[in-house]
Amino acid sequence: MNKSDLLEKLKEANQQWETLLTEIGVGRMEQPGVSGHWSMKDIIAHLNGWNRWQVARLQAAFNGDPLPASPWPANLQGDDEINAWIYTANHDRPISAVLADARQDFQQLIALIADISEDVRLELVEPKYLVVWVGEERFHVSEFFDHFYDDHEPDVRAWLARLENAET
Numbered sequence: 001m002n003k004s005d006l007l008e009k010l011k012e013a014n015q016q017w018e019t020l021l022t023e024i025g026v027g028r029m030e031q032p033g034v035s036g037h038w039s040m041k042d043i044i045a046h047l048n049g050w051n052r053w054q055v056a057r058l059q060a061a062f063n064g065d066p067l068p069a070s071p072w073p074a075n076l077q078g079d080d081e082i083n084a085w086i087y088t089a090n091h092d093r094p095i096s097a098v099l100a101d102a103r104q105d106f107q108q109l110i111a112l113i114a115d116i117s118e119d120v121r122l123e124l125v126e127p128k129y130l131v132v133w134v135g136e137e138r139f140h141v142s143e144f145f146d147h148f149y150d151d152h153e154p155d156v157r158a159w160l161a162r163l164e165n166a167e168t
Helices: 005-024 041-065 078-090 095-113 143-167
Strands: 121-125 129-132 138-142
Touching: 005 078, 005 095, 005 129, 005 138, 005 143, 041 095, 041 129, 041 138, 041 143, 129 143
Parallel strands: none
Antiparallel strands: 121 129, 129 138
């Protein structure tokens, strides 16, 4: 895999994401019940929290800097506590700000990838995982979207189906 292929795959994944967001519509983004009590806005904010940290880590690795500390308090233990912190930190923010963060994070990832040298090791791990190696550090850059599609999309699709059934 080369840099152009990686950028194209990430842009294609982002287009699919944006198509889904359009299908959902801004007016429904704050409705609870998409995944437990979470709204679509809460899911996007959750993804943003992890994606922003991934971008910061990748940037530090490219610059030869120490990997940054996580944006959440160091005392949090495990993903559930981190996710709860991200939820609380973002729940009252407007959807426009949460969507802007998501788009900004993606653009930062694209800019980082576009600026890497051609000798950086890039890898497609079947079936779909896009990996950037910086030295011995592995960055799963397709996680920007894979986590959503692997862990959250079924809930979102079921929620959308429930909404459509209620409207008919």
